Amino acid sequence: MSAELALHGLPLRAEKVTAGYGGDPVIRDITVSADPGEVVSLVGPNGSGKSTLLKSLVGVVRLSSGTVRVGDRDLTNSAPEEVARAAVGYVPQVDDVFSPLTVRENLEMGGYLLRRAQVAERIERVLAIFPRLGGMLGRSAGKLSGGERKMLAMGRVLMLDPGLFLLDEPTANLAPIVANALLTEHVRQLATSGAAVLIVEQRARAVLAISDRSYVLGGGEVRMAGTPAELSARPDFIESFLGAGRTIR
């Protein structure tokens, strides 16, 4: 990733977030934070509420209680478009690009809030970061490979120079080599450029390697938190993934 990228990082403070899809809450009383320059990861078994937490932070899922602050703004239950306007870049796990639109048009949509001249400039910058996309600007996004598609999704949010990135399993369905490259080359670089990054990952080991801090979620709650070194040292860390010594939920 080119070094010229300099992002104005925005700290995330989510306090006591409880949210769900109408019935019983899926996540309960979760407090997480991420500061500029930091990669913070959310790991944990399937169904532990990681994706729901991200969705509640960007206004896709409604909070029943708790607060979400980004920088000095209160974004609790703001509409997704308002969250985006507050310089929060969210990459969903699926449906992360506009399939019928071309690669260039996808990037333009990412820069929807920018002035026209700025859009061209930012597209150039995204292409410098993801050179692979340069050769396929006219191709429709639905025809990209999994890795290219994820690059496009990341490039799309980069258009707005977000101060906070929320990435939902960016490496899902990618080959291990591609996945590791994405994490070490690109995700880590976002934080180095100044932004705060909150990333949900299934590949716990790989994401811990690039994280400054990490939360382990289970059953809709934060089970443990700490630096990768602290977590790895805990005997119950591995077990938290394999569900030993706990009752249901």
Added chain:
Amino acid sequence: MNGFYLINLLVYAAVDAMACLGLSQQFGVAGVTNFGFIIFQAAGGYAAAVLALPHDSANGGFQSYIGGLNLPFPVPWIGAAVVGGLIAVPFTFLVGRRLRGDFAAVGLLVTAVLLNLLVTNYRPLLNGDAGLSLIPTPLHGDNVFSVQSAGYQWSFAVLAIALAVAVYLFVRRITESPYGRSLRAMRDNDVVADSLGKNLLSLRTVMLVTGGAIAGLSGGILVTYITTWSPAAWGYAETVVLFAAVIIGGAGNHLGAILGAILVPVGFEEITRFIPTSNNLPPNLIPSLQWVAIGLLIVVFLWVRPQGILPERKRVIRLPGVGSGLTGAAGAAPAGGANAGWRRDAVAETEGPSPRPADGDRGRIYARSSPRPPSPRGPDLGGGSASPSGRPSSARTPSPREPAPDGSASGSGSASLRSPLASGSGSASLRSPAVGGADGEGGASLRSPSAGAQASEVVLEAVDVVREFGGVRAVAGVSFQVRRGTLTGLIGPNGAGKSTLLAMLAGTLGVTSGKIIYEGRDVTGVPAYRRARLGLVRTFQLASEFKRLTVMENLLSAVRGNRGDTFRGSLLGKRYWGADETAAIARAEAILERFGLEQFANHYAGELSGGQRRLVEIMRALMTEPTALLLDEPMAGVHPNLARRIGNELVALCADGMTILMVEHELAIMDEFCDPVVVMAEGAVLAEGTMEQLRRRSEVVEAYLVG
């Protein structure tokens, strides 16, 4: 108000009521939105006309038409119904396919517009725009009746009303039968109804044809009363009027349809007669405003009271045995005996001989109460009890008082009261889940340990199964076995291919290569609904209950072979299918009690909590009497207490000989209930064993950490 005016009203009301009943049956009950409904009334009208009219040369050529058979009453009316039904057949290609409901509705609407245009323009067929007139009234040629006499007119009205009542009884009979329940299930969720083995094309075809026949009859009666019929009488907008009537009266409620017919088509026509006419008003104003009002009524009613004036009523099914205590319940049960619950039987057995030996297996949850071909279900899990052939000699799981065929369980007092230690296995993974307290059997349902399971036969087997999606291998050569009577867990990180594998086992997804063996038979090429009929049943990850059916009805909808679940059976009436229904209700009640949902039996499934709805789906799957059950995350989003209860009951079912394979994310559930557990990662089976064993294996730990 003179008599003829009243007769007029009555005949119109009867005709409109019939049409609305037909539409209510299609739209309200079966969910088939037929925007071309008026076509069928028109067809019936023309059919009756050309059957009753003499040959067109006989009336001096002032009107031309085909037919002209001069047939006596009641042939024109019968013909009207027949033609109305037949003309519906070609439309099934629109509604039977998996076409979006609104697109199909557009197709039917456009058909109505176009057919009207064709009949208007093509004069030789049915006299075109001018339409047919001088259509003979019933018995017009007889000298016995004077057509103009009040007596004749009254007779006509009474006959029309009688036929409307007959139509009402007809549609009610269908709707209130098990067949009607299938129709309503299709309306609520056609994909799930399909997976339960309902033939959607057949159901929709029957609905189009019966609705068409009813509409045709109404048209036939109408034209022989008013003696004229022309394209202007059946514009596409007339269908909208009928829809307005059904929506306002209450879709799905046949009395509501009649009320709607009286309020909208009849009432509107009549009210405007009392608007004072003035020469200052443009001639078209009143009819135009009538249409505007009907449009307003539709929109306003759909907003304010979408269920209509008389909403579809809830079908409450009284449970024969709720509230009776467990102890001694068998003795105290009514003579009907169909209520013999699963637990009560077991209790009765431990206390002494049952007074109702014939009911012994009736209450068992997955034993059929009606005759069925022998099913290859294993007798029990006791040590080495499986017959060598893999086909036990008994047709069904032995009831507690029947000694198991191989005698292994005799003397234990209950076939399900088995000690796992009796099999000689001393496996360290032996666990005793907290079943006993919940089901009142003492320690009777101790789960067979994996060592015991090793001895039992293989029910379901995947042999080197591969599934590719566009070149990507989601499942890359999986081989594993599921043994009879086990609750096998299937775990693995996201994207490991668990759900894909489950779908291939159930047949909802085809294999790219490899084989699926079920009960010793290669079922790789057998479609999902046929596998379900063989006893291999799956549930889905997404909620799939029929929302506007009660919990009890949801369960009953899964019953196969109910005699009332065919069109013919439904018409033969409750006397024909009542016994099947009673037996099914008893079985459903036993399942409801088992899962502690009996007090919700008469709640709409759509009103339950998320967890309870998952339970409804599991119970519904059990109603199909599966040999092997495939559950896709049955406990996702379920409250822990309820999840534990589900787990306990699944274990108990397995102890009775059922085989269950369960995909689940929450590994604590695996600890508590599943043995063995199969781990998948990256499309392949990584390991198999108890959860405790697996947790110690480094490759499993790695799979979960690396993802």
Added chain:
Amino acid sequence: MTIFLSSLGFGLVTASVLAIAAVGFTLQFGVTDVLNLAYGAIMIAGAFVAYVVNQAGLSVWLGLVVAVIVCSLGSVLLNSGVYTPFQRRGTSPITMVIVSLGMTLIIEFGVQALAGGTAVSYTMSQGKTFHAGGLTLSVVQVVVIALSLLVMIGVHGLLRYTRLGKAMRATAANKSLARNCGIRTGQVITVTWALTGALCGLAGVVFAMDSGSFDATATDLFLVLILAAVFLGGPGQAYGAMLGAVIIGVATEVSAAYITADYKYVVAFVALLIMLGVRPTGLIGART
């Protein structure tokens, strides 16, 4: 050959009118997800607005402008007052179609109540006629074709090159992601109703010019042609609707010349039913 050419001329005019209407309808459906069957009723309302202006002694072309504005505003109101509230409630697509049929009756017969049941015509000169081979077209017909071409070029430019048009396509493709990009999809949808409502009004007036005389129910059949063109091209596909309009427009008029004018709609009808039955995503439509 002369029959063919003259019918081809008619076909081009019909296709032009149809293209304007079908592109509006398909965009409306694609972006807003409402299968608005009241579209035909709004068209004829527009035709009558232009008639009222025309009757006041003003040029029908001025009437056209007024009709475009009225239909645009009316469509926005129809959406915000009726369709959006129903959609917010989670009303099923089939019930939305029934609501739109109710609105059809209200608008169409509301127009009839105001205008009376008789057919009317604009007071306008057809201008001189052009002859090219067997092809005969009046000035008005040429203007209609030119207008339609302009609209098609305009829609193409909008969708391909403007921020708004791309936002419309993005909203149609993935509304949730569009919001994540900061696009206020509510506004995009409102603008879409305004724009497609304007196309609807324009289509209504040129339809009325083309047919000579018209009454309040005149678009009942024309809606069949619109639906046929839309489904031929694939619902929601603007370019598909253009292609569908040309095919249906020319096919109906040419078949009218060779069979009989009374049955010219049959071609459209058969095309629509085949598309619904065999390939509901349209000729060039992709799977959704």
